[in-house]
Amino acid sequence: MIAVPIPRSDEPTTTTKPLTLSTTPLLLCEQVSKWYGPVRGVLQVTLELRSGLTGLVGANGAGKTTLIRLITGQALPDVGRVLVGGHDARSTSARRLVGYCPDVDAFYEEMSGRQFIEAMARLCGYSGAESRRRAGAMLEKVGMTGRAERKLRGYSKGMRQRIKLAQALLHDPPLLVLDEPMSGIDPVGRAEFVTLFKELAAMGKCLLISSHELDELEKLTDHVVIMSHGRVAAADTVPRIRERLIEVPTTIRIDVTRGTNGDDHRRFAAMLMSRLLDLTALEASEPSEEIGRLLVRTRTPRHFLEEVNRLVLEEWFEIVHLKPVDESTQAVLGMLLARRR
Amino acid sequence: MAELNPVLLRYRGWRGSLSDNGATVTVLFGLGQFALLGLAAILTGYIQLATLTLFMLNFSLVVRSRAWPVARIAIEQLFCRRLFWGLYGLSLTVFLMYFFGQYLMSWAQNQLGESEVRVGAVGKVNPKWLLDFLRNALKFNGSAEMFRNFFWYETNSVMITLALSGSVLIGNDLRHGSLSFYLSKPLERWHYLLGKGLAVTGFLNLFTTLPAIVLFVQFGLLESWDYFADHSQLLFGIVAYGLVLSIHLTVILLALASWLRNTVPLVMAWMTLFAFAQGVSSALVDGLHYSPRWRLVDMWNCTFLIGNHLLSVPSEAIRPAPQPPVGEAALVLGLVGFLCLTLLILRVRAVEVVS
Numbered sequence: 001m002i003a004v005p006i007p008r009s010d011e012p013t014t015t016t017k018p019l020t021l022s023t024t025p026l027l028l029c030e031q032v033s034k035w036y037g038p039v040r041g042v043l044q045v046t047l048e049l050r051s052g053l054t055g056l057v058g059a060n061g062a063g064k065t066t067l068i069r070l071i072t073g074q075a076l077p078d079v080g081r082v083l084v085g086g087h088d089a090r091s092t093s094a095r096r097l098v099g100y101c102p103d104v105d106a107f108y109e110e111m112s113g114r115q116f117i118e119a120m121a122r123l124c125g126y127s128g129a130e131s132r133r134r135a136g137a138m139l140e141k142v143g144m145t146g147r148a149e150r151k152l153r154g155y156s157k158g159m160r161q162r163i164k165l166a167q168a169l170l171h172d173p174p175l176l177v178l179d180e181p182m183s184g185i186d187p188v189g190r191a192e193f194v195t196l197f198k199e200l201a202a203m204g205k206c207l208l209i210s211s212h213e214l215d216e217l218e219k220l221t222d223h224v225v226i227m228s229h230g231r232v233a234a235a236d237t238v239p240r241i242r243e244r245l246i247e248v249p250t251t252i253r254i255d256v257t258r259g260t261n262g263d264d265h266r267r268f269a270a271m272l273m274s275r276l277l278d279l280t281a282l283e284a285s286e287p288s289e290e291i292g293r294l295l296v297r298t299r300t301p302r303h304f305l306e307e308v309n310r311l312v313l314e315e316w317f318e319i320v321h322l323k324p325v326d327e328s329t330q331a332v333l334g335m336l337l338a339r340r341r
Numbered sequence: 342m343a344e345l346n347p348v349l350l351r352y353r354g355w356r357g358s359l360s361d362n363g364a365t366v367t368v369l370f371g372l373g374q375f376a377l378l379g380l381a382a383i384l385t386g387y388i389q390l391a392t393l394t395l396f397m398l399n400f401s402l403v404v405r406s407r408a409w410p411v412a413r414i415a416i417e418q419l420f421c422r423r424l425f426w427g428l429y430g431l432s433l434t435v436f437l438m439y440f441f442g443q444y445l446m447s448w449a450q451n452q453l454g455e456s457e458v459r460v461g462a463v464g465k466v467n468p469k470w471l472l473d474f475l476r477n478a479l480k481f482n483g484s485a486e487m488f489r490n491f492f493w494y495e496t497n498s499v500m501i502t503l504a505l506s507g508s509v510l511i512g513n514d515l516r517h518g519s520l521s522f523y524l525s526k527p528l529e530r531w532h533y534l535l536g537k538g539l540a541v542t543g544f545l546n547l548f549t550t551l552p553a554i555v556l557f558v559q560f561g562l563l564e565s566w567d568y569f570a571d572h573s574q575l576l577f578g579i580v581a582y583g584l585v586l587s588i589h590l591t592v593i594l595l596a597l598a599s600w601l602r603n604t605v606p607l608v609m610a611w612m613t614l615f616a617f618a619q620g621v622s623s624a625l626v627d628g629l630h631y632s633p634r635w636r637l638v639d640m641w642n643c644t645f646l647i648g649n650h651l652l653s654v655p656s657e658a659i660r661p662a663p664q665p666p667v668g669e670a671a672l673v674l675g676l677v678g679f680l681c682l683t684l685l686i687l688r689v690r691a692v693e694v695v696s
Contacts, residue, residue, distance in 0.1 A: 072525050092527045100525035106517035108414070110421040119417075122410035123526040167522065 024086040025050050026097070026175050026206045027071060032080035034066055041066035043230040044080070049175075049208060053201045055217035056210040058227030064210045065103070067227065068179050071208070072100045084175060099168035103179040103210075105160050109153035113144055113163050116152060120167040138166040143192060157184030165193075169200075176200065176207045182216055194219055249280065250301040254294045254308070255321035258286070265292025268317050272296065275307050291320060404539065407528055411536020412543065415510050419502075419544055422509065429548075431498040436552040439481065439491055440559065446475040446482075447563050483560035483568060485652040488553055488579055492648055495549045496586065500641075503541065503590060504611040507598035510537050516602045530689045538595055542587040550583025578652035585647055589674055593640070596681035599688040615641045623661065633663040640677065643670040 027049040034041035042063040058064050069075040070082050073090040084094035107116060114135055121131035139148045142162040147155075155163065161184055168176060182190050197220055201207055208225075211217050217224060222237040234241045256265040269284055272294075281297035298304040301324070312319055419425060445460075452458045452468040459465050480487045514520045523533050557576055561568040569576075593614065601607045622639040625631040636642050642664075649659050650667045 072521075074521060074524050092529060095525060096527045098525065100521065102518065102521040102525070104518035104521060106514075106519040106521070108418060108519070110418070115417075119410065119414050120522060120526070122413065123523060123528060125406050125410075125527065168525075171527075 025083075026085055027208070028083040029067070029070070030080050030083075032067075032070055032077045032082055034070060034075060034077050040230045041075075042070065042227075045230075045232050046080075047225060047232060047235065049206050051201070051204055051206045053197060053207045053209065053221035053223065055221050055224040056208055056227065057212070057217060057224055058233075060212075062227040063230040064227055065179065066230075068100075068177055068208075068210060072098055072177055096171065097173055097175050099171065099173035099176045101161075101164045101168040101176070101178040101181050103183070105157075105164075107152045107160070107163070110151065112149050112151055113155065113159070114139065114148040116163060117148075117166050117170070121170050124171040126171075134170050135166075138169050141169065141196070142166045143189075158186055158189050161185055162189075165196075174205055176205055178207065178209045180211055181209060182211065190216065248301075249297060249299045251281075251295065251297045251325045252301070252304070253321065253323050253325050254296065254319060255287075256292050256294065257318035257320060258290055258292045259318075262289075263292075264317060265294060268292075268311070268315075269294050271311055271315065272307070275311070276304060278303075295325070403532065404535065407532040408536040408539050411523065411528070411533055412539035415537055415540030416543060418509055419506055419540070422506075425502055425505065428498045428502045432495055432548045435491070435494045435498070436556075439487075439552075439556050442475060442479065442481045443483075443556070443560055443563055446472065449475065483557075483564060483572070485575055485578065485649075485654045486658055488557070488575065488582075489649055489652050489654050491553055491556065492549055492582060492586075493645065495552070496641075499545055499548050500590075500611075500615060503545070503594055504608045505604065506541075506544075507594050507607045507611070508602065508604040510540065511595065511598035512602035512604065512607060515599070534595060534599075534685065534689055538591045541591040541594055545587050545590060546583050549586060550579060553579045553583070574653060581651040582648040585651070585674070586644055589640075589644055589678055592678050592681045592685065596684045596688075599685060615639075626663070627661060634665045634669065636665050637669060637673045640674070643674050646670040647674065 025048045027047065029045050029047040032045045033043050040063075045063070045067060047067075056064050056067070066075065070077055071084070071089055073082075073084075073088075073095055076090060082089035085097045087094040087097070089095075089098075108119075111119065117135040117138060118131045121134045122128070126134060136145070139145045142165050144159065144162050144166065147159060152160070152163070161181060165178070165181055168178065182193050185193060194216075197207055197209065201221075209217065209220065218238065222239065224235070224238060224241070225232055226234040226241070234244075236244075254268075256268050258264050265286075266284055269282055273279060273282060276298065278299040279296060280299060281295070283295040285293045285295075287293050296304070308319075308322070311317065449458070449468045449472045453472070455468055457465045458468050458471070460471065475481045480490055508516075514523070520533075524530070554576070557572075557579060561572075594611075597607055597610050601610055619639045619641055622636045622642065625635040626633055636646075646659070646664055646667055647670055649656075656664070
């Protein structure tokens, strides 16, 4: 395990509504485990969130949804405890602090979008007039005002996502737990959602966003919680996680100028192999007449890069491009998952 | 002679000095005790009353702010289903039959001087015969039997609606995951069930108790003001019967719906309890002449029997006969209600949104 708590002091803290929970973490999971009979949901998860945007990523069955259910008080942990604003996550006081956007589309199809949002507002305890006011405001916020009178059964996937988000925002909760909120939304809608999430984070709200689409999460936030086999495999910013993974086997692509003889890249490869004994794979190709490409897999990336530097300076090889092919969070996730297996 | 103990002397002296008015002191002491006890009782009573009032206030607040929004969604759902409109139409037809039947009876009463009157498509009939038919055969006479029959007809269609609505109200929430929307809001699990129960109760009373009260008022207005005074017990019976039906059917429906989520098993269980059991008990008692206690396996008959008792219907007017004692029917209903409530509580405690 790389890290557990996420320090959020570097996040913007311009709040429109001052949080009285500054000393208490908004979300605290302490050694939480949950089993469904013999099946492990989550195991010894410890997590602390205060504000800002946090991504929750992991493969199918990694335990994301179980963790979200525990946080939103819909499931009871077998071991450990989940506190929201210092209250047990299952208590009414805790649920007042949480806005939840589920991944399921289980609406009452015969209702219109507005009726559904108003009904959800009444469930929050608002009067009829206040429910209508809040429903109107939230529908506007998610860009559904013009389509609010249509029946839910006629909504597209994207519209449904917007309605689910609107109902989560109704009671202005400081903690928003969003399960796959951008799934099925068109690119324009995604951009709007990203802006909205960033606005909410800037207002001091804490957002925990679960997604399979890591590229989308990276547009939103650097902070990620990576889950694997029910555990938190890593929880930090992507660069920090990457930094910690520096000694993890990595595949690197090197484009070398082929030179006058046309085989400089092969000579470079031969020298690398003689100097570095830990190369597990090396593949050479010629994508063009000028460029020779090497695909190298090393167990010690730091040492490898130092040797490449030395070699270039000593032998005057011309490196056009050097890049780890697994730079993205997807690769980080893949590595982490592979490590834990 | 031994010397007297000075303490004893002092004691004797004390007794001696109060010996003349000792009885007065005793009485005063006793009255003081009673006064203190009374004061304590009043204070305790006030405290209990205050606690009860607070509880009721809190409960009504919870119902209004937490359970009612859930009930409202449930009622909207029940009225949105087109499938149910046929059943609502049936209930409305029964009510209208009784409602206009009373006007027809009133009209026939005014036509008693005539030998024949024309009644729409039926043709010409003797008003006396018509009046007898309405009063004695159809029991449009404002009696307990009329309201008993009205409840019987109405509950037939309501029971079918309830059988189908169980999965709509609760089963679908559990099956499709709509429960997430409720449980992620500041609601307790029992608020959710209370809301659903409130919806079932409201729905049931809308088709049974409320129209029965309307008929009671209508009959009083058509007959005479004395009807209200003479039949006040009947109004109590109507409300009590509605209450028994509401509580009993709501608890059973909620318990079944929370354990059997799909429509088909729920309808099957419901039909077993209220239709199959009726057939079995009828076959045993009426066919094989077993003890009338076998009718106790039929929940519907138990409620019907209690309803008859509450409406003060004479026992010889209860069909089918013979019937078991009312007390036993009440005991069976109580036990079944308790069992269902226990199952419901277990379910509420265990409920987790797990797909």
